[in-house]
Amino acid sequence: MPRSFWRSADAVAQLNQLERTGFALEFLRRNPAYRDDYARTQRRIARRRVDPDEACADLARRWGLRFRL
Numbered sequence: 001m002p003r004s005f006w007r008s009a010d011a012v013a014q015l016n017q018l019e020r021t022g023f024a025l026e027f028l029r030r031n032p033a034y035r036d037d038y039a040r041t042q043r044r045i046a047r048r049r050v051d052p053d054e055a056c057a058d059l060a061r062r063w064g065l066r067f068r069l
Contacts, residue, residue: 034063
């Protein structure tokens, strides 16, 4: 969903039907600090300045994320 539609009635209706994990994902997706941190992490990985697994684990730890295995 484009950011310009986040406050539309349809967007609100979709958000109201999300499970906790889906709502958490939407919260992070819209959070400028998270988006900046994620982009910075991806740039560091692309430049081979960090181990990708370690960088992703650090990002997850900073934001309290857990992934299914």
